[in-house]
Amino acid sequence: MTAAEHFISLITVASAKKLATALVACFVLYHGLIHLIYGSDSCKWLLEEGRYKGDKEWQPYGCMMHHYTQTDSRRCLRYLAFMGHKNHFVFTGDERIRQLYKSFVLQFVVNGKGSDPADVPPTSDLNFHDAQLRLNVQFLWRPRLDSSMITDFRNWMTGEAPAMIVAGCAAGDILSHNASSSRLYTEYSNGLVRLVQPADALVKRGSEFLWMMQDPVLKENLPAHLTGLDNKQINLCNRAAYEVLLHSGAHLWESSRLIGQGVLEQSPDGYLASPSSLRHKIQILLNTHCNDHMNFGDGTCCSSPEPATTLQLVTLAAMAVCVVTGGGYWLLRKIFHKTEVLYSRVVTQEVEAADETHEPEDPREEIPQANDFYSLITSLAIFSCILGYFYLCDR
Structure with missing residues (x-):
């Protein structure tokens, strides 16, 4: 594989997501530092x-x-x-x-x-x-x-x-x-x-x-x-x-x-x-x-942001629950995955012997239903982070 082919193989949806996440994190960090240094008084x-x-x-x-x-x-x-x-x-x-x-x-x-x-x-x-x-x-x-x-x-x-x-x-x-x-x-x-x-x-x-x-x-x-x-x-x-x-x-x-x-x-x-x-x-x-007394959409200098509404606060609370739950679930999966890998090395031979003496089971029964919940909660957490970023930009 040539260097060009190797580089093209790295351009995937997953790598694009990682790059976009890194860029957003850099923007948030940069603007956060600017606000800490120069304040937020427009x-x-x-x-x-x-x-x-x-x-x-x-x-x-x-x-x-x-x-x-x-x-x-x-x-x-x-x-x-x-x-x-x-x-x-x-x-x-x-x-x-x-x-x-x-x-x-x-x-x-x-x-x-x-x-x-x-x-x-x-x-x-x-x-x-x-x-x-x-x-x-x-x-x-x-x-x-x-x-x-x-x-x-x-x-x-x-x-x-x-x-x-x-x-x-x-x-x-x-x-x-x-x-x-x-x-x-x-x-x-x-x-x-x-x-x-x-x-x-x-x-x-x-x-x-x-x-x-x-x-x-x-x-x-x-x-x-x-x-x-x-x-x-x-x-x-x-x-x-x-x-x-x-x-x-x-x-x-x-x-x-x-x-x-x-x-x-x-x-x-x-x-x-x-x-x-x-x-x-x-x-x-x-x-x-x-500006602080008029509602001109293009005049943001000296204009105080509107107070958050009840609906916005409830939505932010729900999004925070999704992020915490999704993050916690992801962390638990990472921890248990490492434990399962170590355990599987010990019992591999026993499992192989059992597979030889029993008839193969239906593969569809091996798909844990927990994966569906994991995908749902992590997707909601990612979606909440994206919405939170847009809300932060708007404020």
Whole structure:
């Protein structure tokens, strides 16, 4: 037999089953380890990790985003208002946050009504209201991480807390320190430390606080008033935010930085986000806020799995009984088979002598009926394992 013929002889139904079982076991082990290491919070995955696909659409790690149209966005907030939830959003920070605020508001503006006047100074606070949605969106001009921003957070601790707060700044702090990295890191970290207590208190009150990590800049395209910015110092601010806020109630919006970094060449001035980047960031905010309340089949990020029904629990219990019974029966057969083999070696001659003196019996009577039950229970056990795997994948 040649090597090729020997290899072909190994390709059987039994070997295919063994290979499939090994692959499934590897998949379960791999994903189990990932969940143990990274956790199972899909909101955390949405806000922290992801990549661009070939069509330049953003794909978060471990879950799927729903694309919110204006109709979907309004439907979500209308439902939340009906259920008594707060539709109060606050964006606080510098030009980048102001840009994000404007893109967010456009998601709810109908026929251009409610947009900000063109003559509004770029450093002013902004407000958007929609009575039908009970929606209140604020932008607070806070270009630096100073006492003004801290005071806002402390006021929310005792007053009406927003449903979602998106904050972030770095350019003003970097430019004010004249490229002194050590001083920048110290003062920026101190400002973040002062945010930790209000952030924890607001999260306990039901608010969601996102600290937007800073996108890199395209230095050769920066306008004159921002030429002092440097990616090294931006990374320093991001590192300080990571070290201080990692174990607080704030969510570090790291995927925002990854989105901006991936399409940095599309930035209009090397600093502000491109339209493509803004679109992805707004979709992340809407998926974070709405998915758990809406029944979109393609939006699994930030969506809690439905609780198991009574029928599912009863079925799982029956499947578990089948698996335990089938596994136990298989194990007993293995143990008794070894015993029978040892015993048969001792009495082989006696059996042969008895066969010679007696007439042959009907072979059909020698087939033990126990084999039928064994085949049934092991088949049910295997079928239960397959169904359990599909249920696990669905969850």
